[in-house]
Amino acid sequence: MPNARVLRDIKARRGVHANEIARRAYLYVARNETLPPQVRHQAQLQLNTYGRYSRPTTVKNRCIVSGKGRGIISEFGLSRFQFRLQALRGELNGVQKASW
């Protein structure tokens, strides 16, 4: 069972996925300088009504094994410690311990 922060992150990801197209459309209108200011303002107000779990910036890549939020090696989606454990066990292809 993933921890609460991971669950929250999954919730945010679902929200982003569900609202992405409509949000994009509003963003297009709101940021379009060729449209009348009133229309752009209305679009911006609509954007403001979206909750926090619909913004892509809310989403954070966490460790897929331990759920840690810091020290993530993004190529593997693992925190640095989990990365070390798996690499030493030889579970990560193409990763070997450096020695010189």
Added chain:
Amino acid sequence: MSTPSRLRALTQLRCSLFQTSYNPQGLRTGAKYLRQRLRGPSMLAYYPASLNLSRFIHQNPDMEMVNEDAEERLVDVLERRKRGKGAPKKAKDKSESRRLQKRR
């Protein structure tokens, strides 16, 4: 002769030829929000799918499985309540809430 008007006409013609939008003032058109790829699908795929045991059991009642951890937790809660150590009841409104009382 390259006067400004002729240069403008040239850009206009170039835009119509190569099907790009003619935007001499460099206004923001918001096109980048339409051009960007949708990030939702890849965001959803980040975490590997995990099995929710209690939901799986709930969805398949004919398999007659028991979630032992959950059952044990319920037994523990019952026992704690018997000893008077259970969690307090949820507040119905703000006045019942203990949060404010503590601050004083």
